[in-house]
Amino acid sequence: MHPASTPAANTPTTRGRRTPFRRHRLLRGLAAVAVALPLAFGAAACGGNDEPTDPNAPVELSIFWWGGEARAKLTEEALALYTKKHPNVTFKKTWQANQGYFDKLATLTAGGEPPDLFQIDDNYLTEYASRNTTLDLMPYKDSGKLDVSKFPESLWQYGVVDGKLAGVAFGENTQGMVYNKTLLARNGLPEPRTGMSWDELITWAESVSKKTKVPGTMDPSADYKAFWVWLRQQGKDLYQGKELGFTAEDVTRWFELWKGARDRGATPTPDVIHEGNATDITKQLVVTGKAATSFVWANQMPELKKNTKDELGVVAYPGDPGAQWARASMYFSVFRGSKHKDVAVDVINFLANDPEAGRILGTDRGLPSNLDVRKAVAEAVTDPAMKASIAVENELTAKFGKSPQVPLKGHSKVRSELIKAAENAQFGRQSPAQAAAAFVEACRAAIA
Incomplete structure (x- = not known):
């Protein structure tokens, strides 16, 4: 969360959310x-x-x-x-x-x-x-x-x-995948579970899309939290010492995973995915009804619930939950x-x-x-x-793994560059490999 510009004890109520920082x-x-x-x-x-x-x-x-x-x-x-x-x-x-x-x-x-x-x-x-x-x-x-x-x-x-x-x-x-329990129950569909693989999530989401006409999951390829957890499940990390902990090949695999999900109709279209990439909790797709899941922080559940009449559930991100940490x-x-x-x-x-x-x-x-x-x-x-x-x-x-190192200087830039690169891939402006190469180059400059 980031703060606001006017100090004082009479500051109006504002929800503490992460916002881009100059x-x-x-x-x-x-x-x-x-x-x-x-x-x-x-x-x-x-x-x-x-x-x-x-x-x-x-x-x-x-x-x-x-x-x-x-x-x-x-x-x-x-x-x-x-x-x-x-x-x-x-x-x-x-x-x-x-x-x-x-x-x-x-x-x-x-x-x-x-x-x-x-x-x-x-x-x-x-x-x-x-x-x-x-x-x-x-x-x-x-x-x-x-x-x-x-x-x-x-x-x-x-x-x-x-x-x-x-x-x-x-x-x-910690990271949490929030899902629409009401939508699933109404259509007799199973709920996602902690420990399901990323491929299982995409298959599940595809079935939700076909049955409900609501895309089964947001596309989290622009979400640094999801990318970070996925990297840790591959034995990598976001940072390693003073360097990046991943390669362009890793990012390519991540972008290709979600291109495949989009091609199968498991996610919304790129213009809707863009809406879900916003940091505003009120615009998360699970509460706007444009996807059955959103990838957020687990403690954002109460704020999400304020924005929908549907019942919500939350599980860990897909894959080994030991990749998550406190x-x-x-x-x-x-x-x-x-x-x-x-x-x-x-x-x-x-x-x-x-x-x-x-x-x-x-x-x-x-x-x-x-x-x-x-x-x-x-x-x-x-x-x-x-x-x-x-x-x-x-x-x-009880399942949390060892914490990663605290992010390097330039982390906020890395986060914004991931959104830029992922959206280039989502909209087809670049191939997953081209977007990944540009992202890694931008990240190296950001942490230099």
Whole structure:
């Protein structure tokens, strides 16, 4: 999810969705960070001597996050609980909705006024960690001051960049294939299941198309989540070290798989597929009635349900579910130059592990990372769509594989280039091999 352009506590409610980000502005800001960091770290370079020796000394921490009014209210309540238990610690809170958040974060960091604590996601964690903007939290984890022992292992590890723990996961999510249960039941068709192969999915989707006249599945060839899971099922990955983890031949096979599905009528036509490639949850084909499935994040089930009267179900992506992992829906990181690093880390530890704080925060940022807290929160959930999302996530927890490395710098560009290349293949502007070659070339430039 990405944030919006206007900071303030009176920001109107906006759903936190991923939106395209003007990468050149981020890079300009981060380039300035490289110059500003030596100044920002001047006092902190002596090894944290700015930490107060008196544990009761007044401390004000600045904290910055994105989200709508509902998230702001919950976050402020949880922070107030921390202050209640630690009266000497108060917070300077700034939040904004969605678009433009990383523009603002880069500006604050480069301008010498970085927040002590800030929310971040896997699109940009490597960007900030590689410039030493984020504090390495691994020593705190190893000493027990930051407790991740109740997290799924692949979840906390998905915050490690170059051996350093750059952020703490503040919610778990994973890939989910959402399907229209009402449509299938009305036509006496079987539901998809976790563990079915990609070929089985396409055959199933073809039968749905023939029986219902509704295309059985969206074409996910432009969806980086689906491509990433498929790669891991082939023993590859999206990234390997500082390089791409796949070849043009891999991409060609992926594009050809879905060309075959389109040729069989298992998917919609390219113009409708294009609609499904939009990030807007209200335009997903499973809720617009233009396909029986959509490939999304599992925790988007409640938002999808708001946009259809039909009953929805969710399963893992096709293929071996061990290729999926406990993905951090977002993180909190600490600024490396913070004068109150220890207190900032303690706040993160509290928000992630305290049962009362967990009940306050609920599932707004995804399923709680701490499994004990998650169980308590899940028991209080009444929304059927969220219950379904939690059920599939819990089912997959035991099957999750090792987490991949956090995406490289340029990941957002890689995602947009996949959409461009896949649509060139979908519309027949290029062959699968031509589109794949162009995609790989663009990706190499993006991560260089």
